[in-house]
Amino acid sequence: MYLRRDGLDPAHELGDARESASVHRMVTVFGVPAYVVTRYADVKNALADYERFSNRRPSWPGLLNSPAPPDGADDQREADTAGGLLATDPPDHTRLRRMLSPEFTVRRMNQLEPRVVDIVEQHLDAMEDAGPPADLVAQFALPIPSLVICELLGVPYEERDGFQRRSTRQLDLALPIPERMELALQGRAYMRSLVERARREPGDDILGTLVRKYGDDVTDPELTGIGALLLLAGHETTSNMLALGTLALLEHTEQLAAVRDTPDAVGPAVEELLRYLSVVQTAIPRMTTTDVEIDGVTIPARQLVLLSMPVGNRDPRFIESPDTLDIRRGEPGHLAFGHGVHHCLGAPLARMEMRIAYPALLRRFPRLRLVDDVSEVQFKKTHFIYGVRSLGVRW
Amino acid sequence: MVTSMRVQADRDVCIGAGMCVMTADRVFDQDDDGIVVVATPDVPVGEQEQVRRAVALCPSGALRIVAE
Numbered sequence: 001m002y003l004r005r006d007g008l009d010p011a012h013e014l015g016d017a018r019e020s021a022s023v024h025r026m027v028t029v030f031g032v033p034a035y036v037v038t039r040y041a042d043v044k045n046a047l048a049d050y051e052r053f054s055n056r057r058p059s060w061p062g063l064l065n066s067p068a069p070p071d072g073a074d075d076q077r078e079a080d081t082a083g084g085l086l087a088t089d090p091p092d093h094t095r096l097r098r099m100l101s102p103e104f105t106v107r108r109m110n111q112l113e114p115r116v117v118d119i120v121e122q123h124l125d126a127m128e129d130a131g132p133p134a135d136l137v138a139q140f141a142l143p144i145p146s147l148v149i150c151e152l153l154g155v156p157y158e159e160r161d162g163f164q165r166r167s168t169r170q171l172d173l174a175l176p177i178p179e180r181m182e183l184a185l186q187g188r189a190y191m192r193s194l195v196e197r198a199r200r201e202p203g204d205d206i207l208g209t210l211v212r213k214y215g216d217d218v219t220d221p222e223l224t225g226i227g228a229l230l231l232l233a234g235h236e237t238t239s240n241m242l243a244l245g246t247l248a249l250l251e252h253t254e255q256l257a258a259v260r261d262t263p264d265a266v267g268p269a270v271e272e273l274l275r276y277l278s279v280v281q282t283a284i285p286r287m288t289t290t291d292v293e294i295d296g297v298t299i300p301a302r303q304l305v306l307l308s309m310p311v312g313n314r315d316p317r318f319i320e321s322p323d324t325l326d327i328r329r330g331e332p333g334h335l336a337f338g339h340g341v342h343h344c345l346g347a348p349l350a351r352m353e354m355r356i357a358y359p360a361l362l363r364r365f366p367r368l369r370l371v372d373d374v375s376e377v378q379f380k381k382t383h384f385i386y387g388v389r390s391l392g393v394r395w
Numbered sequence: 396m397v398t399s400m401r402v403q404a405d406r407d408v409c410i411g412a413g414m415c416v417m418t419a420d421r422v423f424d425q426d427d428d429g430i431v432v433v434a435t436p437d438v439p440v441g442e443q444e445q446v447r448r449a450v451a452l453c454p455s456g457a458l459r460i461v462a463e
Contacts, residue, residue: 048456094410101411101429106420332418333452343412343454 001026002036002306003173003281005379005386008248009323010278010310014038018311022295029173029382034285034304035297038311040318040335042294046286046307047339050089053286053305055342083225086284090341096226099214100345103152103206109348112152113356119147120357124364132394133371140361141242141391142235145353149234152349153227154205155194163190167235174382184228191227195220206230230346237279238350240380240387242357245273247377247391248325249358250370255327260362268330270354275334276325278310279386283338309335310386365395400438401462402446404431408457418452419445431457 004011017024018038028034037043046053085096102108123144127134134140146164150157169175170183195207199220202208207227210218249256258265286305291298299305313334314322337344344350362368370377371392378389402422404415411429415422422442424432438446450458 048454097410098428098430102427103429104413105411105425105427105429106413106416107425332414333448337454339454341410341455343410343414345412348413348417 002308002311003029003382005310005381007374007377007379008244008251008277010308010314014308014311015314015323018315021297023297023299028285028304028306030177032304034306035299036282036306036308037294038308038315039295040312040315043283043307043309043312043335044339046294046305047283047335047342050093050341052289052292053307054089054289055087055093055284055286056089082219082221083223083227083229085226085229085345086342093341096222097341097345099210099218100206100226100230103209104345104348106348109352112148112349113352115151116144116148116353116356117360119144120360124360128364133392134394136246136391136393137239137243137388138390140357141246142239144242144357145238145350146235148349148353149231152206153230153234154198154203154207155227155231159190163187163231164235166190167232168383170232171236171384172380172382173384187228187232188224191231192220192224195223195227198223233344233346234349236385236387237344237346238353240279240385241273241277241350241354243388243391244277244279244386245354245358246361246368246393247370247374247388248273248277249362250368251374252325255325256362258327259358260366263359265327266355266359269327269358270351271330271332271334272325272327273354274336275313275319275331277386278313278334278336280309280336280338281384281386283307283309284342309338365393368393368395398440398443398463400443400446400460401436402433402438402450403436403459403461404433405457405459406430408455410455410457412454414452414454415449415458418449422446423449 004014022037022039022042024036025033026036037046083096085093123140127139146160147157166183166187170180198207198211202211207223210223249259259269288299288301288303288305290301313336316322319331337347371394380387380389409431411425413425415431416425419442422435422438424434426432450460
């Protein structure tokens with residue numbers, strides 16, 4: 001229920017639920033009861049409150065980066081989850097995050113920008129050479145962020161068949177939990193081999209930089225966890241935004257024209273698309289460390305709490321006419337990247353990729369349109385991160 | 396009326412998200428580690444609105460207006 005969408009919008013039942021009360025108790029797709037928080041201010045406050053809403057939790061199936069321990073072996077669990085930024089609280093989290101923050105500064109992103117422009121242009125050239133129709137997901141939205149994160153992290157892009165297939169399946173909540181855990185372990189095993197290589201010959205990429213800078217102060221399992229998370233997150237977030245955002249603009253042709261023709265419109269448009277589409281369905285489940293009260297509801301200690309960014313971002317208490325896409329408002333206070341200490345590490349990268357990719361696509365193909373009616377578009381209804389499976393376009 | 400504003404950053408709390416630099420780049424900067432540096436602690440009138448936005452947006456809650 002809490003994942004349900006209707007095309008580009010959260011299902012209207014979710015909006016109705018938010019208007020009746022902020023907190024709803026329900027059973028998750030894993031059969032575990034949880035409290036879902038829906039109003040903007042409550043979602044934001046809970047995201048900021050890592051002491052009472054913890055990311056550390058007992059092993060629980062189906063979470064992003066924390067496969068359950070085989071045979072309950074604690075050492076194995078430690079090794080399998082080390083470096084999991086999303087499974088730790090401060091101060092452990094602070095130490096790991098601080099290793100990575102130099103790699104995502106505004107200045108670093110500015111340095112990276114020309115390379116991203118090149119990558120976008122290469123993919124547009126390839127689309128143009130092949131001619132219409134094209135699948136925007138396979139030819140544009142997925143490969144661009146994939147190549148960018150591979151170069152940044154130090155992952156051989158030629159090996160993408162393996163990790164691209166794993167990453168999308170790993171986040172499909174419709175797949176059996178053991179299969180998804182197996183995919184997560186395979187992803188870690190693959191990253192482990194890259195970490196070992198970076199130890200031997202550290203390059204200029206993030207893995208190599210961490211090895212040179214921190215040496216023995218960072219363990220192989222930690223580097224593996226960091227690398228696996230960045231690779232997964234680098235694939236499944238911006239790529240879904242690029243495809244879904246293009247679809248949203250194709251449905252709003254005047255706004256599409258503004259993004260195409262007016263450079264100053266692009267930054268605010270990216271913020272509005274992030275808010276409106278909010279592809280990350282919920283924050284990583286939090287666990288209450290004590291009894292907490294939200295909107296008059298007491299949530300006991302040790303309960304799972306799902307913070308709904310998509311529903312919070314459509315809260316009329318946050319923004320006027322929240323269900324209308326209006327790229328002129330450019331409100332950056334949305335929850336699409338989360339809030340608090342786990343606020344998306346890659347947000348500056350994602351913003352930069354989107355600011356470059358949307359207008360470049362629309363300028364190259366000013367007559368871009370869908371091959372099929374929008375009613376034919378296949379959405380990823382069961383994924384932790386929302387998107388489209390493919391998007392046929394012509395020009 | 397011209398009012399003064401002073402902004403402070405807790406560099407131990409900062410997570411280097413860069414939202415402040417994105418919002419008010421004449422007042423905030425990031426050091427090489429991505430951690431916030433307040434370049435202009437006494438905020439000029441023309442920047443005050445942006446600084447208020449940056450304080451509200453800061454994911455880690457590292458920014459504070461200490462005098463206004």
